[in-house]
Amino acid sequence: MGASEVLFKPLPARDAGSELQSLLERPHAAQTYLPRSSDGLPTTARFHGFDLQGVPLLSGLRHFPGELVRARTTVTLRTETVGSTVLVLCEDGDWTRAIIVGVVQDPASTAAPIARPVQVEVHADDDRLVLSAQREIVLKCGAASITLTRAGKVLIEGNYVMSRSTGYNKIKGAAIDIN
Numbered sequence: 001m002g003a004s005e006v007l008f009k010p011l012p013a014r015d016a017g018s019e020l021q022s023l024l025e026r027p028h029a030a031q032t033y034l035p036r037s038s039d040g041l042p043t044t045a046r047f048h049g050f051d052l053q054g055v056p057l058l059s060g061l062r063h064f065p066g067e068l069v070r071a072r073t074t075v076t077l078r079t080e081t082v083g084s085t086v087l088v089l090c091e092d093g094d095w096t097r098a099i100i101v102g103v104v105q106d107p108a109s110t111a112a113p114i115a116r117p118v119q120v121e122v123h124a125d126d127d128r129l130v131l132s133a134q135r136e137i138v139l140k141c142g143a144a145s146i147t148l149t150r151a152g153k154v155l156i157e158g159n160y161v162m163s164r165s166t167g168y169n170k171i172k173g174a175a176i177d178i179n
Contacts, residue, residue: 042087042088042089042101043061043062043087043088044060044085044086044088044104045058045059045060045061045069045085045086045088045098046058046059046060046083046084046085046086047077047081047082047083047084047085047086047100047103048068048082048083049079049082050077050079055070055071056070056071056072056073056077056100057069057071058086058088058098058100061088063095064095069095069096069098070098071088071099071100072097072098072099072100073099073100073101074100074101075100075101075103077100081103084104085103085104085106086100086101086102086103086104087100087101087102087103087104088100119133119134120132120133135150136148143157143158144158144159
């Protein structure tokens, strides 16, 4: 290719107004994908709970009356939300591939949420991690474990336990039993 050859040909100048007008007059792509019946539209169902694998189950889908349907979800579902109304979509018009997209909030509902005591609390920041539990905390790795109990016991178990310090190593207690 010689130096005198032009790689690109300049495009003829267009009137931006006429190009915009032609785009506005063109039918929108979304209009061609609208469902022709109500089968593909969002619907509501009752969140029934989870199966043994933790997959959400729906009941009350008008497409499957009296049946439980497995669903996928885009939101976090908790056991506290069992029995709630959920908003459901289907994938490609197939209601056996239901997708839960939200939990319907009913401001007029007088039913108070079930008060469950907090089982475990975790507080973390850049300097400290605090785990709190009602009865017991166990850290376990293989045959080694550290158990903290509600009664104040600290149980350290393992095949080999070592305590090493570059400073003072103090063992203090009302009674100390070695072996």
